[in-house]
Amino acid sequence: MIKQGVIALIAGLAATPVWAELRPDYQIHGFAAQGFVLTKGNNLFGDSLDGSFDLREMGLNSQWQPLTNLGISGQLLSRRAGAADDGEPRVDFLFADLALQRMATDGHELGLRLGRVKNPFGLFNETRDVVFARPSILLPQSIYYDGEGLRSLLFSVDGLQGYGQFDHGAHFTQVTFNYALNFTLSQDEKRELFGGASPPGDVRISRYSVTRVMTDWQAGVFRTAMTLLTARLDLALQGAPPQMFDASIAVFSARWNRARLSLFGEYSLVTFSGDTTTRSDGGYLQTEYRFTPGLTGFARVGARFLDRNDRDGSAFARATGQPAHTRYSRSLATGLRWQFDSHWGISGEWHAINGSGTVPALDNQHRDRASPWNALLIMAGYRF
Template sequence: MSNPLRIAAVFAAICFSGSAAAIDYQVHGYAAQGFVLSRHNDFFGDSTDGSFDYYEAGINAAVQVQPNLTFAAQAAIRDAGISDDGSLRLDYAVADYRLVSEASIQAGLRAGKVKNALGFYNETRDVVFTRPSILLPSVYSDNQNQRSLIFTSPGAQVYGGTVIGVHELSFTGTLNAERDVRKSDERLLVSLTVPFDLRIGDSWNVQIMDSIDGGKWQLAYSRFSGQFRLSTAPEIDLVGRFDVDLNVFSARYNAERFTVTAEYVLVDNDNRLTFMGAPFLHQRVAADSGYLQAEYRVRSDWTLMARMDGFYSDRHDRSGHDFAAANPGVDRRSRFSHDFTVGVNWRPGEHWGFWAEHHWINGTATLQPLENPPPVRDQRWSMLMLMAGYKF
């Protein structure tokens, strides 16, 4: 049994060992089916012919066994073309112990497979009802398979908050344990012709947020730091170490009818490879991405959304010309992506939601190469995304 499953089993045993009268629990679930129709390039399946290869579903439960102790877990499936394989996973499983719970100050500890606080949407990216759109901005790398890498991780988390005047300050700090990368994910991150194993070393992330005037303004800074370790058979002796640092700057303004959100992320990678014990590659990569998004609530059940989004594999070479010149045969268009999106969301009732959005995109950096083997990809492409969801 894997470590997360052991955690879930222990949680269940503890929860149901008490008296039924003492247990306060909630069970919720969701399911959503998507459709993607694109021009020129494929996204989440064979979308140039129309793809239903995009769906997600999950069921979660929270059990409060004591006033200051809660257990929560979620099992989920997600299929998103080559980016996710639809296999059943334990999304999260946590024990949450509230150390302090007063009107002006909160503090606690979580342990298990915890959600990582990163930007505004990482902790709520699993359910379409809690996202601003079907597809998250490029800051969250929805099509680069980073959901399973940074959404949750086994580890321990400390959190707290306090109110000072009109400021509601909160802090979350997480230390994640070393873990293996799923085989289905490895092929999306590393392209090698020999067998290899990829692990994520100890990682950590922190988030500081200030919610001002009852949430009218929200400002946040998040940082994630981790290390990937690659190894091969001793007779090949190819060893890799890839250090990753993300700094996310977030700002949001909430009014009665509209919300404006902006986020910007700096990504620094330090990649090292050795072959037969000798240095083989040392590469530093400085990427960045950001977006500006507006949501307008026409009525309580209708919301319009517009977003400008940009991603660059190298913030010092935004056009990709330098990279293409140094790497003959590489398409410079794969080094950037500009995405303009408009969308609409209709929620006719408590349980149902319907989303539609159209993307106009320049550049191919956010495409999966395995779905779009070169040189087929086109620089300018577009796609229509639809989704229907149900929750209880």
């Protein structure tokens, strides 16, 4: 259906030469990065307690603009990330972009994208696969949830995206809205979500939408954003009664950016409603300093709480006998990034973590989680 819709859209635009001038422009870009991870206490991206090279990212993306008001963009990605991702190539996103109104007319731009579209989630979700474009090798886990099995559900969806950009004086505002087609989790997605063997049965996602409003002041010196993701989960697992949950994630983001110094942070509130309602939250604050145009250092403090009413996990420990530290994570991180030319770069960072609430379950099956723990990550990357 999506392919037929795109073909019909192109044909319709081609039949309207006054509005859509033929313009066969295209771009091709790519990237590749290889990482090394060494940890003490828990595994991260493979068997990192002994040192792991199971962190690798490779992508090829292209943009083609056959008409002035129509563009087509896509990316093919191969990602190796320990037990969670085996490196099999997949389509990360692929969509047709129809510009309904151009910015040059009156300071407004409106458009519609159809296909597999990236979710406008927080500050960094849309560029999370490119090490040059994210704030660290390991994204802040209080917001981007790699260790909790939500990465594939957050990055992109099949559906449509409406967007608008508005220039109003000293402010520039972007509004983006995604609505996804209903879908059923694959076996790999269920395995990642449940942190182990994929349970028999179906997990169906409906009413999935993401809305983000982002505003810049003073040509990008200040940026604020608000994101709301909502979805309904229907579980029909063998041996268990059917269950239905409504989930939402609200993210509040802010960034202050100067020539050498940047300061930014995000806070998220997750609500999960079924027979009962639970809420988790977390956030981080990060500062970056650019010593030279190619050398940047950062420091970050972050926290994640799986139950915002039981931040130290003590009530959970009393009720279950399980360790309290599995319900939270408090982290400190620091690192350096050296981009020695326009194509090559290398990053290194150190994380000290108290609590195991964001430890990836797939990399730590059949072993107890430890707290505190730490991680050293090094990654070299190339882009063109």
